[in-house]
Amino acid sequence: MHFDNLDAYLAFETQLRSFGQEPNAEMLAEKARLEAAQNVNEDEYVFGTMAAHNKFMTPEKEKVVREMTDQLMMEGENATQPCLLLGKVQCGKTDTFLSIMGLCFDRGIDVAVVMTKGTNTLTKQTIERLNKEFRFFKDDGTYGQKVVIYIYDILDLYKRGGLSDYQLNDPVNKFIIVCKKENTNLKDLIELFENNEILRGKKVLVCDDEADFASRAYYQRKGELSLLRIAEHIEKFVTLPVFCRYLQITATPYSLYLQPDGTVQLRDGQEASPWLPRYTGLVPIHDKYIGGKQYYVDSQEGEIDDDGVFHPANMYGCLYQPVDQICIDILSARNEFYLESRAHSENLDSLNFAVVSYLFATAVRSIQTKKKSNKKYYSSCLIHCEINKHKHAWQEELITEIIEDIKQAFLHKANSDLHILDLESDAYESLKLSNELGNRQGLINEKFPTFAEVEAEVKRILEYNDYTINVVNSEEPGKVATMLNDKGQLRLEQALNFFIGGSILDRGITIDNMLCFFYGRDPKKFQMDTVLQHARMYGARDKEDMACTRFFTTPDIYDVLKTMNVFDDYLYQYLKAHRDTVQTDEFTSMVIGYDSRISPSAQNKYTPANTKVLKPYQRTYPVGFQTIEPSENNKLTKKIEEVLQHAVEGKEANEDGFYLVHYNDVVEILSLIRKSYTYAIEYNNVGLEWDINDMVTPLEHFTYDTDGMVLVTVRGNRNLSRERENIFDKRGRFIDAPEAGGEINIDKKNAIDRPVLVLLKQNGLKDLGWRGTAFFWPVLTTPQNMNAGIFTINGNKKYRKAKKQITLETLGNYPKEEVLSLTIKKEHFFDIILDYKKEESRDIKPTTANMFLEKDLMGKFILVEGTDPEKYYDLTTVNDNIFPFEVRGYKYLHLRTSMDMSGSQAIIKLKEDDPYEMVCRPFEQQDVVYTEFNEGQDVTDQSVGNWSIVYHLDKVLEKKLTPEDTELLQNYVDYLASIE
Numbered sequence: 001m002h003f004d005n006l007d008a009y010l011a012f013e014t015q016l017r018s019f020g021q022e023p024n025a026e027m028l029a030e031k032a033r034l035e036a037a038q039n040v041n042e043d044e045y046v047f048g049t050m051a052a053h054n055k056f057m058t059p060e061k062e063k064v065v066r067e068m069t070d071q072l073m074m075e076g077e078n079a080t081q082p083c084l085l086l087g088k089v090q091c092g093k094t095d096t097f098l099s100i101m102g103l104c105f106d107r108g109i110d111v112a113v114v115m116t117k118g119t120n121t122l123t124k125q126t127i128e129r130l131n132k133e134f135r136f137f138k139d140d141g142t143y144g145q146k147v148v149i150y151i152y153d154i155l156d157l158y159k160r161g162g163l164s165d166y167q168l169n170d171p172v173n174k175f176i177i178v179c180k181k182e183n184t185n186l187k188d189l190i191e192l193f194e195n196n197e198i199l200r201g202k203k204v205l206v207c208d209d210e211a212d213f214a215s216r217a218y219y220q221r222k223g224e225l226s227l228l229r230i231a232e233h234i235e236k237f238v239t240l241p242v243f244c245r246y247l248q249i250t251a252t253p254y255s256l257y258l259q260p261d262g263t264v265q266l267r268d269g270q271e272a273s274p275w276l277p278r279y280t281g282l283v284p285i286h287d288k289y290i291g292g293k294q295y296y297v298d299s300q301e302g303e304i305d306d307d308g309v310f311h312p313a314n315m316y317g318c319l320y321q322p323v324d325q326i327c328i329d330i331l332s333a334r335n336e337f338y339l340e341s342r343a344h345s346e347n348l349d350s351l352n353f354a355v356v357s358y359l360f361a362t363a364v365r366s367i368q369t370k371k372k373s374n375k376k377y378y379s380s381c382l383i384h385c386e387i388n389k390h391k392h393a394w395q396e397e398l399i400t401e402i403i404e405d406i407k408q409a410f411l412h413k414a415n416s417d418l419h420i421l422d423l424e425s426d427a428y429e430s431l432k433l434s435n436e437l438g439n440r441q442g443l444i445n446e447k448f449p450t451f452a453e454v455e456a457e458v459k460r461i462l463e464y465n466d467y468t469i470n471v472v473n474s475e476e477p478g479k480v481a482t483m484l485n486d487k488g489q490l491r492l493e494q495a496l497n498f499f500i501g502g503s504i505l506d507r508g509i510t511i512d513n514m515l516c517f518f519y520g521r522d523p524k525k526f527q528m529d530t531v532l533q534h535a536r537m538y539g540a541r542d543k544e545d546m547a548c549t550r551f552f553t554t555p556d557i558y559d560v561l562k563t564m565n566v567f568d569d570y571l572y573q574y575l576k577a578h579r580d581t582v583q584t585d586e587f588t589s590m591v592i593g594y595d596s597r598i599s600p601s602a603q604n605k606y607t608p609a610n611t612k613v614l615k616p617y618q619r620t621y622p623v624g625f626q627t628i629e630p631s632e633n634n635k636l637t638k639k640i641e642e643v644l645q646h647a648v649e650g651k652e653a654n655e656d657g658f659y660l661v662h663y664n665d666v667v668e669i670l671s672l673i674r675k676s677y678t679y680a681i682e683y684n685n686v687g688l689e690w691d692i693n694d695m696v697t698p699l700e701h702f703t704y705d706t707d708g709m710v711l712v713t714v715r716g717n718r719n720l721s722r723e724r725e726n727i728f729d730k731r732g733r734f735i736d737a738p739e740a741g742g743e744i745n746i747d748k749k750n751a752i753d754r755p756v757l758v759l760l761k762q763n764g765l766k767d768l769g770w771r772g773t774a775f776f777w778p779v780l781t782t783p784q785n786m787n788a789g790i791f792t793i794n795g796n797k798k799y800r801k802a803k804k805q806i807t808l809e810t811l812g813n814y815p816k817e818e819v820l821s822l823t824i825k826k827e828h829f830f831d832i833i834l835d836y837k838k839e840e841s842r843d844i845k846p847t848t849a850n851m852f853l854e855k856d857l858m859g860k861f862i863l864v865e866g867t868d869p870e871k872y873y874d875l876t877t878v879n880d881n882i883f884p885f886e887v888r889g890y891k892y893l894h895l896r897t898s899m900d901m902s903g904s905q906a907i908i909k910l911k912e913d914d915p916y917e918m919v920c921r922p923f924e925q926q927d928v929v930y931t932e933f934n935e936g937q938d939v940t941d942q943s944v945g946n947w948s949i950v951y952h953l954d955k956v957l958e959k960k961l962t963p964e965d966t967e968l969l970q971n972y973v974d975y976l977a978s979i980e
Helices: 006-018 025-037 042-052 059-072 093-106 120-133 154-159 165-169 183-194 229-237 292-300 325-331 337-344 349-373 389-411 418-441 451-463 477-482 528-532 555-577 630-648 663-675 693-703 741-750 826-833 963-978
Strands: 083-086 111-116 148-153 173-180 203-209 218-221 224-227 243-250 279-282 302-304 310-312 320-322 380-384 467-472 496-501 514-519 550-553 609-614 659-662 709-718 756-762 775-781 789-796 819-823 839-843 892-896 905-910 916-922 925-930 936-941 945-960
Touching: 006 025, 042 093, 059 083, 059 093, 059 243, 059 279, 083 093, 093 111, 093 120, 093 203, 093 243, 111 120, 120 148, 120 173, 148 154, 154 173, 154 183, 165 173, 173 183, 183 229, 224 229, 279 555, 292 555, 310 418, 320 349, 320 555, 325 349, 325 389, 337 349, 337 389, 337 418, 337 925, 337 936, 349 389, 349 418, 349 451, 349 496, 349 514, 349 550, 389 418, 389 451, 389 467, 389 496, 418 451, 528 555, 550 555, 609 693, 630 659, 630 663, 630 709, 630 775, 659 663, 663 693, 663 709, 663 756, 663 775, 693 709, 693 775, 693 789, 741 756, 741 775, 826 905, 826 945, 826 963, 892 945
Parallel strands: 083 243, 083 279, 111 173, 111 203, 148 173, 203 243, 320 550, 380 496, 380 514, 467 496, 514 550, 709 756, 819 892
Antiparallel strands: 218 224, 302 310, 609 789, 659 709, 756 775, 839 945, 892 905, 905 945, 916 945, 925 936
């Protein structure tokens, strides 16, 4: 129960008492909140009013709001560097950052710029939320308002000519400008400030929602670094106001924590401001939050019996439902074979079960809700398998037909279709089990309906077509906006609401009552920030809904998601445990979990960062250093020995001479060693400066949540040269192998569960290139049993100089539309220019088809004559071995052995009378199709295949080889001659 003001509540209470009733506990709590709202601190009028009307405001959240505001409003050298508000996916970040914005208004901020992901959907959702949260500060047309807050979309504000001087000069006025991270929006924002001196003089807070998305990204060209367009616009904007503070908001901060510390050097001497967060605030996790813990930790609790059947120990053990990979493959390409078998196809049973399970889950929740509150229940199902819009249409068509099969079974066959009945029975028993477990745990208190009750509700839904299937993508931007409710969320209008889509259904989009999530996005390498944002099933969820919720994906994808959850939870817990150290200048770097299947984010988001991956048994040590002036170095060496002696006092070494030394002592030792090194032009080592972060960050990572001990030993009386005898050695000028092979094996023997640090005490003889004084050379070995990770070593990455580009003299003589440029392996390139190889082929894939096929003005592939314009064709359609699309009329191939123009190249003429042929490799797909009596019949689908284009080569028109390839080619020719 919620009232806008105390007067409204009191009027309701009076009316209630007139009927002889007393206010309940919930009403009395609401009364107390409204009374508190009347006693708002005048110095915190905006925040105090918002907090008094915010039922989600807790002391823990208020503490975060105040700490973040203090940091944002601070003065000082690093004040303009971003602060980060970090929260779990759909865990109240928006509510928290709006509270921060309110308190910043109280502290003097005049203008808040809210940057959102570049979609109309999210912009509308953001504006709706802003209007709701700041509803108490609207201009009501009366004098004496303490604060008036105006909310604008930048496009609307720009069109109307911006803000008037009168508005800007009124001290009670505050402004919120919503700006999409998109070129036109950002240009309008920049121009708005550039053209208004009063506006530039205001105090501005930038709230960058999803700050790891588009706000900072780079590209490299010819060895020089630049910002991408959107990042460049944002960088320009933040320099315009005289006072500007930056708040990053995200649930996936990996690219932010991998940023280099300090400014970033760009081309032509330009710089980009620091993007690494200087302070991190954590959004508290509330009691109703459902996230990775439930989906990937609690769901795994249970036992597997001798038959391999999993018996869950709790309600969440029923969440995950495995999907066969073949089912995902079918959803990725239209195949009419499955339009015929549909709900009776074994290959599609994962999807069939998902649809039936969702239907039954909605029926169960509808019955429970009606009995409890006599209200209708509207649910949602999200199907997210592909980003390709044509595939969304195929998925919509297939699901429509599957539902028709289910409808036929229920309404016209008296439920006599045994195959579908099996699916129904499995769905009902699964839902019954999770509800029983939830009741047993005390998570819910719900009576589970009988099969007859559920069956009757399912029949009602199907008979009245109380369901809708919606495709949500960027094909029709205006259509998505019409699907939103007044909260900016996807609107639920019927009992079942299927949403099929791709990327537009990730960041920021919220969907209520999601009982089914069918997920099949499976790239070659998963980007953690992107994939975690797909988790739209996270958030404040009712436990009763969770008892009926199911998550469908393949075992491989589920394992990746489970690993990501481990990484994400580690980061969050690490930040909670290091709140005091992470926010200081002593902090080194954040370690992000690493897995060969997973990347933290797109690499172009942190291109200038000098990143390092931590793996088992990895060895790290400085190279190329020289020691400082001998007398000062001797003092440091003595101090190191004193610290080490104190650290091992009273301890016994193991059989290999290693002592347990605490992390803090190890860091002190490494810091002293670093002070003993020097770098200068005279020592030929400028650019090789050792950053102890290279060792300190891994050591902190390995000792976190342990006793903090590191295995340390000293090996003395070393006499190693500083430089190699041949300073032009390919391995480098400086000695980079400070330990012998046997010693390395001893290090590995000890580096099982703890990191190993070896301090090699070198005598530093002058005739070996040193300065005649002893010093320590540290070598760190990572443990075998460790959590792999990636982190950034402070300092910008050093780029290779751009390679010399090769230009073919005659390439420009041929019409561009007649030349196809392809990269090729060197061995194939050699065979072609030697006239041994007369064909060059490429597979026709969705990612490369644009290169080979003709398109019409609508951007669609053009069908060849003889195809049926009413029939659907795609790149896998066999079509009686006739490729269904028109092929581009290339006459020449431009072959190159590198991605750019720095490698060997050649122009090849294609045969005029027979330039290419299309080759199809049909692949058979085995399936079992069930009759309505549940009798399986083996069938084979041969309607799909992989197409390739084979170009027929005539002659080489021009070729240019690099010196290296010229030598390789001659060696190849000599080799061929020798074996003839």
